[in-house]
Amino acid sequence: MRGPYIGVIGTGESDPGLDDMAVAVGREVARRGGVLVCGGLGGVMTAAALGAKEEGGFTVGILPGSHVEDANHFIDFPIASNMGQARNAIIVQTAHVLIAVGGGYGTLSEIAMALKMGKKVVALHPEFEIPGVRSAQSPAEAVSLAYQLIEAPADIVV
Amino acid sequence: MRGPYIGVIGTGESDPGLDDMAVAVGREVARRGGVLVCGGLGGVMTAAALGAKEEGGFTVGILPGSHVEDANHFIDFPIASNMGQARNAIIVQTAHVLIAVGGGYGTLSEIAMALKMGKKVVALHPEFEIPGVRSAQSPAEAVSLAYQLIEAPADIVV
Amino acid sequence: MRGPYIGVIGTGESDPGLDDMAVAVGREVARRGGVLVCGGLGGVMTAAALGAKEEGGFTVGILPGSHVEDANHFIDFPIASNMGQARNAIIVQTAHVLIAVGGGYGTLSEIAMALKMGKKVVALHPEFEIPGVRSAQSPAEAVSLAYQLIEAPADIVV
Amino acid sequence: MRGPYIGVIGTGESDPGLDDMAVAVGREVARRGGVLVCGGLGGVMTAAALGAKEEGGFTVGILPGSHVEDANHFIDFPIASNMGQARNAIIVQTAHVLIAVGGGYGTLSEIAMALKMGKKVVALHPEFEIPGVRSAQSPAEAVSLAYQLIEAPADIVV
Numbered sequence: 300m301r302g303p304y305i306g307v308i309g310t311g312e313s314d315p316g317l318d319d320m321a322v323a324v325g326r327e328v329a330r331r332g333g334v335l336v337c338g339g340l341g342g343v344m345t346a347a348a349l350g351a352k353e354e355g356g357f358t359v360g361i362l363p364g365s366h367v368e369d370a371n372h373f374i375d376f377p378i379a380s381n382m383g384q385a386r387n388a389i390i391v392q393t394a395h396v397l398i399a400v401g402g403g404y405g406t407l408s409e410i411a412m413a414l415k416m417g418k419k420v421v422a423l424h425p426e427f428e429i430p431g432v433r434s435a436q437s438p439a440e441a442v443s444l445a446y447q448l449i450e451a452p453a454d455i456v457v
Numbered sequence: 458m459r460g461p462y463i464g465v466i467g468t469g470e471s472d473p474g475l476d477d478m479a480v481a482v483g484r485e486v487a488r489r490g491g492v493l494v495c496g497g498l499g500g501v502m503t504a505a506a507l508g509a510k511e512e513g514g515f516t517v518g519i520l521p522g523s524h525v526e527d528a529n530h531f532i533d534f535p536i537a538s539n540m541g542q543a544r545n546a547i548i549v550q551t552a553h554v555l556i557a558v559g560g561g562y563g564t565l566s567e568i569a570m571a572l573k574m575g576k577k578v579v580a581l582h583p584e585f586e587i588p589g590v591r592s593a594q595s596p597a598e599a600v601s602l603a604y605q606l607i608e609a610p611a612d613i614v615v
Numbered sequence: 616m617r618g619p620y621i622g623v624i625g626t627g628e629s630d631p632g633l634d635d636m637a638v639a640v641g642r643e644v645a646r647r648g649g650v651l652v653c654g655g656l657g658g659v660m661t662a663a664a665l666g667a668k669e670e671g672g673f674t675v676g677i678l679p680g681s682h683v684e685d686a687n688h689f690i691d692f693p694i695a696s697n698m699g700q701a702r703n704a705i706i707v708q709t710a711h712v713l714i715a716v717g718g719g720y721g722t723l724s725e726i727a728m729a730l731k732m733g734k735k736v737v738a739l740h741p742e743f744e745i746p747g748v749r750s751a752q753s754p755a756e757a758v759s760l761a762y763q764l765i766e767a768p769a770d771i772v773v
Numbered sequence: 774m775r776g777p778y779i780g781v782i783g784t785g786e787s788d789p790g791l792d793d794m795a796v797a798v799g800r801e802v803a804r805r806g807g808v809l810v811c812g813g814l815g816g817v818m819t820a821a822a823l824g825a826k827e828e829g830g831f832t833v834g835i836l837p838g839s840h841v842e843d844a845n846h847f848i849d850f851p852i853a854s855n856m857g858q859a860r861n862a863i864i865v866q867t868a869h870v871l872i873a874v875g876g877g878y879g880t881l882s883e884i885a886m887a888l889k890m891g892k893k894v895v896a897l898h899p900e901f902e903i904p905g906v907r908s909a910q911s912p913a914e915a916v917s918l919a920y921q922l923i924e925a926p927a928d929i930v931v
Binding site: 460 | 616617618620650673675677681682683684686690691692693694695696697704705708709711
């Protein structure tokens, strides 16, 4: 398989500051050869996918609805889950590590589910303080940290 | 339909203090004629269902696995989702209001998903502070508050 | 748990002949103490649930959508899967045995999934001939056969 | 998005005759620029993905389990649904058209679900005769027919 899979999660509403961060995360994921996995819709999901495509990376979008055409324009491989919010579980299961960019209740739900499943989560500009989540100060640091958490899962205590 | 549906969520690990609270919540839900909806397994789920059955209430358990026989002994109507953690979305969608009793990452994930879907959540002994969640000091207050949040959803600002 | 769970599957469109059969199936399931599990909507699902309620039985409806209020009026315990057609898998997993009343592609899909999962299926007035499905000539025979298939699963070669 | 998405469904058990057909289907899908979508496991799924990779195509595998590492070696983009058989619904929703190669109950379930959802299905060496399914005599004809069914969905009466 291509990869590793870097899950990028965050709000579906556009926000200039968060979108800039997400674009930078997407670029860095692609530069390192990672596959971007996200929810396939707007806001952080669009921005991260745009960044990944600028650097020639691959993007996968797990959609809440039943039409692959609903994916944003930067998704190479949309998946039509037709499960609504429950599709977040598929994003978390599929990703090797997750990067949260801002985010409200939906993102919080994904972060908590990831931690419940034993997946590592890096947060950029988090809205909530959740024990077990690693904080990063910049997109580059977030991606770098995410890769470390994949490569040495047993050595790093989160 | 029977109801309303009161979702009770919390850890699957047994904890004497939380279990006592969950039993009391289950009893009070049944006394008021509510149907208890939960994840169908151990810990808070077993305790709440036991309480509901003591008072002659009905209990529904949305299981993560594929065998209805895996439900705890106090579940009248087990549902075999075979979706793992994603079954939390079904609990949240099915319930009219949720009561969280303690709880770790899995419960946090359900609370956040509920808030994302616009459902009200009452917390007893919460592990995390999440804006939008109503706190209760006792099982009786939690159930009373939950019923108020169903009956006057538009009037009460959470 | 209450039970056994008898899954009744069939078209969501109303058809007088099929509806009469489904009502009779529902009545007989309830008389024997079975819990009726179905998709919770119209046609055969409504008719079977109506029959079960006439005899004081319990009914569970696994809905494709996200609102429990969408269940037909004879469902005691609706479940809001929000998974569309994929909810058929939950019906099949949850039921101990299935009775198909007529039915088009959706029912065929459920029958095939049940056989794939090793569950037994009894058909009344089938539209398709599928090897492994047991045929019944009347609602009473269908329910009787379904109960035999639960009670002696290892002895009966389908 | 890349595409169109051609869903290839069939048994997970290896069968020399069916596997040869599936390899040829996969090759032809890739030659035409289609993306192969399948269940990501063995038998027809492995053979079709192998064929697609031989011709430089992309392959997506919607897995029943929760580990992307369970995908066969020819899957570029595995998705960990953790939904068991219910993942078949995601394959059907995601694909623009489906090609069934042989297949038992699981494949029959997917075919029926596809027809229920209004998707077109082409069958090679079908085990069951299902009205609405188009038959093909060779892998090349199957893929050619599948493409026609995408390109002129309103004009072709199935």
